[in-house]
Amino acid sequence: MARNFLVVDPEKDMHVLKGLAAPARIAVLKLLRAKGPLNVKEIGELLALPQSTVSLSVQLLEEAGLIRTESLRARKGSQKVCSSIYDEVVVTFGDPAEERGRQAIEVAMPVGLYTAFEVSAPCGLCTSEGIIGLLDVPDSFLDPARMKAGLIWFTRGNIEYQFPNNARLNNQAISEIEFSMELSSEVPGTNPNWPSDITIAVNGVDIGQWTSPGDFGDRRGVLTPDWWKLKGSQYGMLKRFRITANGSFVDGMRISDMSLTDLKLDQHHSIRLSISVRDNARHPGGINIFGKGFGNYDQDIVLRITTE
Numbered sequence: 001m002a003r004n005f006l007v008v009d010p011e012k013d014m015h016v017l018k019g020l021a022a023p024a025r026i027a028v029l030k031l032l033r034a035k036g037p038l039n040v041k042e043i044g045e046l047l048a049l050p051q052s053t054v055s056l057s058v059q060l061l062e063e064a065g066l067i068r069t070e071s072l073r074a075r076k077g078s079q080k081v082c083s084s085i086y087d088e089v090v091v092t093f094g095d096p097a098e099e100r101g102r103q104a105i106e107v108a109m110p111v112g113l114y115t116a117f118e119v120s121a122p123c124g125l126c127t128s129e130g131i132i133g134l135l136d137v138p139d140s141f142l143d144p145a146r147m148k149a150g151l152i153w154f155t156r157g158n159i160e161y162q163f164p165n166n167a168r169l170n171n172q173a174i175s176e177i178e179f180s181m182e183l184s185s186e187v188p189g190t191n192p193n194w195p196s197d198i199t200i201a202v203n204g205v206d207i208g209q210w211t212s213p214g215d216f217g218d219r220r221g222v223l224t225p226d227w228w229k230l231k232g233s234q235y236g237m238l239k240r241f242r243i244t245a246n247g248s249f250v251d252g253m254r255i256s257d258m259s260l261t262d263l264k265l266d267q268h269h270s271i272r273l274s275i276s277v278r279d280n281a282r283h284p285g286g287i288n289i290f291g292k293g294f295g296n297y298d299q300d301i302v303l304r305i306t307t308e
Contacts (some may be wrong), residue, residue, distance in 0.1 A: 006066075006086045007252030010093065019064025019288025020089065024049060025057045032067060033210055039079040039087065045159055065238060070192035071218040080218070090252070105166045105305040111291035112149030115162040115272075117141050119154035122188060122286075126151050128293035150293035153186045153233065154284040158276030163303045165271050170305035174265055176244040177202075179273055183300045184236035186286030196234035196285025200241050201274040204264045207248040208255030210239060211283060222296045232289045235295040238282050271303065 008016050019025060027047050032038060037045070044054045057079070057181045061067045064098045068085055071078045112125065121136035127148045134139025138154075152159065185196035192214035199209045221235035228234075242249045243263065248256045265271065277287050 002086070006089045007249075008089060008091045010091055016066065017091075019066050022060075024053055025061055027059060027238075028054070028057050029084060031065060033087065035298075037081050037083040039081050041079070042224065043082065060243055060257040062237070065296050068090050068192075068237075069158040069218065070214070070215060071147070077210040081264070097235045097274050103172070105307065107163050107166065107303045107305075109161050109163060109303065110147065110149070111152050111289050112146040113161065114141075114146075114159045116160040117158070119157035119159065121155065123154035123157075125149045125153070126228075130227070150290075150291045151233075151288065151295075153286065154277070155186060155282060156277050156279055158274050160272055160274045161301060163271045165265060165269055165305075166307050168266060168269060170307075174260060174305055176242060176260065176306045177263075177265075177302045178240055178282065178306075179301065180238060180240045180299070180304070181236050181275075182290035182295045182297045183210075183275075184233060184288045184290075184300070185212040185215040186233065186288050187215045189231050190215045190233055192216055194208050194285050195283040196277060196287060197281035197283045198287055199276045199281075201276070202243065203265070203268060203272050204274075205262050206256075206259055207241065207243055207289065208250065208257045210241075210250045210255065212237070212285065212287070215286075215288065221290075221294060221302055223292075223298055224294050228294075232235045236288055236290050254275050272307075273301070273303070286296050 010017060027041060031043060031046060039053050040051060040058060044051050058213050062069055066085060066199050069080050069082050119138050119141060123138055124135045125132045125146055128150050132145045132149060133143040143242050183198060185194045187194045194213045194214045197211055200207050215233050217234045220230060224234050239249055243260055245260050247254055248258045277284055292298055
């Protein structure tokens with residue numbers, strides 16, 4: 001059976017290290033890995049920990065992206081059920097001599113600055129102040145106010161962003177590229193168990209697919225504005241799609257053999273990122289793309305180019 005592991009760069013993933021930095025949180029991770037999904041009360045009983053300690057541990061582990069939670073109905077009210085995501089967490093420091101010869105170029109792209117789109121309803125976009133255009137009308141994606149968008153959602157289709165290939169402009173060789181963005185599925189209302197197959201393509205080449213587990217609305221997103229109703233999508237998961245000379249990865253897990261050579265970056269002045277939910281997807285569960293002012297992470301879509 002394939003093992004799901006997370007590769008952590010201590011310089012970029014301090015939030016993950018913070019999530020691991022307590023015996024109680026490590027105990028929760030080990031328990032969930034051994035026992036499977038458990039609610040907060042069950043975790044407290046099995047570990048002999050106060051509920052307050054368990055609740056805080058669960059919150060920090062979820063913020064670090066190390067577990068996922070969902071609210072389920074119980075006899076009295078609801079219960080928060082926690083599940084582990086990774087079998088292993090690997091902290092890598094790289095080769096210092098090799099790293100000294102590398103440089104990183106970062107470009108942050110606001111989620112509303114797409115260069116092409118083809119989407120189907122339900123769909124929409126909004127700023128931190130309000131809705132842009134009309135809900136469920138794809139032509140609203142042409143509204144000039146889209147440049148200020150902090151949240152975009154659609155059911156099927158694709159959206160494309162065009163980043164400058166600054167490495168080519170500087171005549172630098174590229175050793176890897178990485179896109180990071182906050183994503184979730186999309187369903188009317190919210191549903192933590194609503195999988196969606198999200199395909200990522202670069203320069204017209206499919207590098208792989210990530211299946212979002214759901215559309216999260218159990219609590220308000222850290223940055224999500226108060227005017228946005230709680231019954232709407234609140235936050236996503238921060239995902240890192242990395243393409244190297246040896247293949248393509250999401251959060252350190254290999255998703256395809258597509259490599260930098262396949263992208264022919266040295267032949268293009270731009271790097272085109274396409275995010276899509278295909279009509280033929282096994283789980284066509286829509287998509288939310290969170291930018292600044294929404295969700296749990298205060299960032300746009302970020303391209304990081306590592307050069308030699």
